[in-house]
Amino acid sequence: MNQGVEWAVHVLLSLAWLDDDRPVSTAAFAASYDLPQAYLHKQLQALARAGLVESIPGARGGFLLARPADKITLMDVVTAIEGPEPAFTCTEIRRRGMGEDAPKSAFRRTCAVHGAMQRAELQWRQSLASQTIADVKAEADAHAPSAARLARRAYGREE
Amino acid sequence: MNQGVEWAVHVLLSLAWLDDDRPVSTAAFAASYDLPQAYLHKQLQALARAGLVESIPGARGGFLLARPADKITLMDVVTAIEGPEPAFTCTEIRRRGMGEDAPKSAFRRTCAVHGAMQRAELQWRQSLASQTIADVKAEADAHAPSAARLARRAYGREE
DNA sequence: GCTCTCGTACTCGGATAATACGTGTCCGAGTAGCGAAGG
DNA sequence: CCTTCGCTACTCGGACACGTATTATCCGAGTACGAGAGC
Numbered sequence: 001m002n003q004g005v006e007w008a009v010h011v012l013l014s015l016a017w018l019d020d021d022r023p024v025s026t027a028a029f030a031a032s033y034d035l036p037q038a039y040l041h042k043q044l045q046a047l048a049r050a051g052l053v054e055s056i057p058g059a060r061g062g063f064l065l066a067r068p069a070d071k072i073t074l075m076d077v078v079t080a081i082e083g084p085e086p087a088f089t090c091t092e093i094r095r096r097g098m099g100e101d102a103p104k105s106a107f108r109r110t111c112a113v114h115g116a117m118q119r120a121e122l123q124w125r126q127s128l129a130s131q132t133i134a135d136v137k138a139e140a141d142a143h144a145p146s147a148a149r150l151a152r153r154a155y156g157r158e159e
Numbered sequence: 160m161n162q163g164v165e166w167a168v169h170v171l172l173s174l175a176w177l178d179d180d181r182p183v184s185t186a187a188f189a190a191s192y193d194l195p196q197a198y199l200h201k202q203l204q205a206l207a208r209a210g211l212v213e214s215i216p217g218a219r220g221g222f223l224l225a226r227p228a229d230k231i232t233l234m235d236v237v238t239a240i241e242g243p244e245p246a247f248t249c250t251e252i253r254r255r256g257m258g259e260d261a262p263k264s265a266f267r268r269t270c271a272v273h274g275a276m277q278r279a280e281l282q283w284r285q286s287l288a289s290q291t292i293a294d295v296k297a298e299a300d301a302h303a304p305s306a307a308r309l310a311r312r313a314y315g316r317e318e
Numbered sequence: 319g320c321t322c323t324c325g326t327a328c329t330c331g332g333a334t335a336a337t338a339c340g341t342g343t344c345c346g347a348g349t350a351g352c353g354a355a356g357g
Numbered sequence: 358c359c360t361t362c363g364c365t366a367c368t369c370g371g372a373c374a375c376g377t378a379t380t381a382t383c384c385g386a387g388t389a390c391g392a393g394a395g396c
Contacts, residue, residue, distance in 0.1 A: 001246040002340070009272045010252055025368060034255045038343050045370070058349025059367040074275055087160040093169055096193045106303035112295045113168045116233055120286035127279035136271045144265035161379070184329060197382050204331070217388025218328040321396080330387080337380070344373070350366095357360080 004043035004081045007035060011044065012052065012077065012133045013140070016069035017151035023054075023062030024155055032154050043081060050080030070134035075125055077133075087121055090114035163202040163240045166194060170203065171211065171236065171292045172299070175228035176310035182213075182221030183314055191313050202240060209239030229293035234284055236292075246280055249273035 011029055018024065026044055030037035044063055048055040052072055053063040065072070090111050095102070110118075140147050170188055177183065185203055189196035203222055207214040211231055212222040224231070249270050254261070269277075299306050311317050 001248075003250075004340090005247065005276075006250060006252065006272065009276075013272065023368095027368080032255070033252045035252070036342060039341060041369080042342085042371095048369085055369060056349095057347090057369050059365095060350060061348095061368045063369090074279065088164065089160075091162075091165060093165065093192045093194070096191070102309050103305065106305055106309070109302035112299035112302060113165065113172065115298065116290050116295050117164075117168075119290070120233065120283050123286040124279050124283035127282040131275045131278070136275050139274065140271035143268035143271060146262065146265055150261050150265070163379090182329095186329080195381060198380065200330080201332095201381085207330090214330060215388095216330050216386090218326095219389060220329045220387095222330090319396105321394100323392105323394080325392080326390090328387105328389085331385085333382105333384085335380105335382070337378105339379085340375105340377080342373105342375070345370105346372095347368105347370075349368085351364105352366100353362105353364080355360100355362080357358105 001078075002081050004039075004046070005078055007033070007040055008043050008047055008077050008081050009074065009133070009136065011040075011063075012047070012065065012069070012072060013137055014151050014155065015053070015063070015065045016133050016137045017148045018155055018157060020157070021064065023056040023060075023064045025062035028062070028155060046080050047077070050076065052076055052080055068134070069137060070132045072133045073129045074131045074133075074136070075128035078128055086118070088114075088117040090117075160237075161240050163198075163205070164237055166192070166199055167202050167206055167236050167240050168233065168292070168295065170199075170222075171206070171224065171228070171231060172296055173310050173314065174212070174222070174224045175292050175296045176307045177314055177316060179316070180223065182215040182219075182223045184221035187221070187314060205239050206236070209235065211235055211239055227293070228296060229291045231292045232288045233290045233292075233295075234287035237287055245277070247273075247276040249276075 010033065014029070014032070015024065026041040027037055029035070029044070030040050033040075044053065044055075047053045048063065051066055054066045055061070055063055090113065092107075092111060094111055094113070095107055169192065173188070173191070174183065185200040186196055188194070188203070189199050192199075203212065203214075206212045207222065210225055213225045214220070214222055249272065251266075251270060253270050253272070254266055308317070
């Protein structure tokens with residue numbers, strides 16, 4: 001799994017904590033998390049292309065949530081960063097394993113191996129789709145109530 | 160996900176279909192599935208190291224199931240090929256995101272992002288662990304009853 | 319005819335290259351704010 | 358003093374290198390079968 005997924009979730013989480021209309025620049029995020037600015041910027045562009053964040057160009061620009069945090073699922077984030085392709089890809093090698101004279105009717109139904117892997121991946125995707133940024137924020141708040149205030153301070157709010 | 164996972168499951172499935180004590184060589188599998196022999200051999204070695212198959216050295220050697228097909232889960236196969244490392248790794252970047260003066264008590268509990276991703280991955284792993292090679296075999300048989308016979312013919316059984 | 323020995327062919331095992339994707343970086347396009355000049 | 362113009366600094370956007378992990382390959386160690394010679 002891409003490193004960028006973790007970064008993206010934390011960035012969205014920070015934006016959810018800030019909860020205002022002032023955009024946050026890549027430089028601010030990079031400084032806050034001590035991450036390579038240029039590469040983090042690449043990930044943020046992916047989030048913008050996927051419509052998860054809105055990008056404000058120009059000076060004093062940056063990124064802000066494109067929709068409420070409870071409307072952004074972790075599945076959205078993973079898809080934005082990793083792409084929509086499934087992790088397991090079936091190449092239908094079963095067709096070559098049975099000899100040339102195997103009846104085509106034997107392959108009408110989905111490959112059983114493919115089906116099994118797909119079921120597992122579906123469980124993963126459903127779990128990701130059932131958890132929103134707002135949920136993660138709520139859990140983090142429950143673990144450490146000071147988190148929201150610390151986040152706002154880290155980005156220059158409430159000086 | 161590694162290509163080798165698909166190959167490995169199909170190989171184990173074929174061994175389950177054959178269901179005898181005569182080992183099958185890498186060359187036989189590669190010829191049957193039309194796969195690069197040397198690379199497939201590498202994957203089979205991983206299965207052998209993980210204890211899923213038993214390797215018979217020397218002429219007329221090859222591989223056979225190390226235990227019954229209903230005792231080999233898809234999780235075992237994925238772990239053998241991909242390794243035991245979790246797909247998502249938490250680098251605890253939250254600690255850097257809150258400023259230096261953040262109280263350590265705020266990080267006693269697990270990172271919420273990590274927890275959320277872990278839950279999804281656990282669903283995936285549980286689904287993989289709940290499905291055995293025997294289950295996949297049963298499903299494939301249900302889809303196409305001729306599969307077992309075709310497999311035995313492909314490996315020189317029942318000539 | 320039987321047995322022992324040697325040779326050959328075959329297969330596993332690990333060490334070794336080539337390639338693709340994830341990682342990291344750079345520079346150009348565009349915008350907002352600030353300052354100075356003019357009215 | 359107010360308005361307008363221009364400049365500078367800052368930020369997004371996409372195009373360009375690098376490193377690591379997956380993909381792919383090769384050669385050596387070991388074993389079983391078979392042929393041949395010897396008894």
